[in-house]
Amino acid sequence: MxxxxxxxxxxxxxxxxxxxxYPALAAALERGVEVSATRGDGMLLLSGLGAPEVRKRLPALLPPEFRAGEDALISAYQAILGSLGIDPRVLRHDFAVRSELPLGSGLGSSAALAVALARAISGALGLGASEPAIAAAAHAAESVFHGNPSGIDQAIAQHGGFGVYRRATGLVPLLADSIPLCVGLTGRCHETRTLVQRVAELHRDEPVMTSRVLEGIGVLVQEGASAVLRGDLVALGHAMSRNQEELAVLGVSCREIDTMCTLAxxxxxxxxxxxxxxxxxxxxxLAPDDPEKVRAAWRSAGFESFVTTVGSGAEPLAAAGAA
Ligand code: MEV
Structure with a gap:
């Protein structure tokens, strides 16, 4: 297996x-999604954090035209097959998907699943799909989940690492010391597709204001990336908090997020x-001196959390190949 x-x-x-x-600064987590393939009769088994176990029979046909069906997971599977040019009837495999990330938590579980599943399907058939072919297949699946993904989640899911991502240039690695981060879970599931759509509607209805905010976020990313290169965590933290204010203006914050930011x-x-x-x-x-103090504040308000380290020193070594 x-x-x-x-x-x-x-x-x-x-x-x-x-x-x-605009650019964005992103990093891989050690946690991810693992998919294993075994000979079988076409079942998909999903298990993981924060989700009840799900079993689905994989369809033996592609839909006549590629449109997202009712079931996003099955549609994503079909999108991967379509992108890799695979006839589903040749696949005699079961796929077990195990997520170490809570689903719908903003930690890239769908992109990690898309990449791991594309690799597993290619591996099961011995296709040896190239990295660009895996990227195209994962993008097709992410489009089912997210509608209009920028590609940032998928780039990190596929290659790991830490750096500045732009739609036009992909991920450019940043050489920087490791940065410890507290990651807290609001406990409220979200749909990225809906939030991206909400910003698109705001952009349509209030283009001047929205463009100004998006541009301002782009500037904060440049400031934050230079701060990372200088090792200036105070300036990075300042950019993060200002970015949060701009995101609130875009209408994508919520009560739990505001509470957790204030507590932190x-x-x-x-x-x-x-x-x-x-x-x-x-x-x-960002609490490099005492991350446990932030976690304790969150815990006392009922929020779960973990600490992770990002930066080139913490870069995962292997791209997501066969384990
Ligand atoms: C989702 O992790 C990040 C968003 O910017 C969407 C995207 O870039 O595809 C909200």
Whole structure:
């Protein structure tokens, strides 16, 4: 049995604006999604954090035209097959998907799943799909989940690492010391698709204001990336908190996120913000001196959390190949 991984991610700065071509600063998490393939009769078994176990029969036909069906997971599977040019009837396999990331938490579980599943399907058939072919297949699946993904989650899921991502240039690695981050879970599930759509509607209805905010976020990303290169965590934290204010103006924050950011700053964090789509999901806080103090503040308000380290020193070594 072979198993294949995709990495989860955190966005330190720049979500949503990245959809409109601005840069964003992101890092891989060690946690991710693992998919293993065994000979079988076409079942998909999904298990993981925060989700009841799901079993689905995989369809033996592709839909006549590629449109997202009712079931996003099955549609994503079909999108991967279509992109890799595989006839589903040749696949005599079961796929077990195990997520180490809570689903719908803004930590890149869907992109990690898309990459790991594309790799597992290619591996099961011995196709040896190239990295660009895996990227195209994972993008097709992410489009089912997210509608109009910028590609940032998928780039990190596929390659790991830490750096500045732009739609036009992909991920450019940043060489920087490791940065410890607290990651807190709001406990509220979100749909990135809905939040990206909400920002698109705001952009349509109030183009001048929205463009100004998105541009401002782009500037904060540049400031944050230079701060990372200088090792200036105070400036990075400041950029994160200002980014959170701009995200709130875009309407993608929520009560839990605001509470967690306030708690984190009260517990000494240099900066705190939502990470990913917002509307729930996760919050990150930069508290290099005493991350446990932030976690304790969150815990006392009922929020779960963990500490992770990002930066080139913490870069996962292997891309998501066969384990
Ligand atoms: C989601 O992790 C990040 C968003 O910017 C959407 C995207 O870039 O595809 C909200």
């Amino acid at each position: 072979s198993s294949f991984r995709g990495f989860g991610k955190v966005i330190l700065l720049g979500e949503h604006a990245v959809v409109y071509g 700053r009260g517990a000494g964090a240099l900066g705190a913000k939502l990470t990913g789509g917002g509307g729930g999901g996760s919050v990150i806080a």
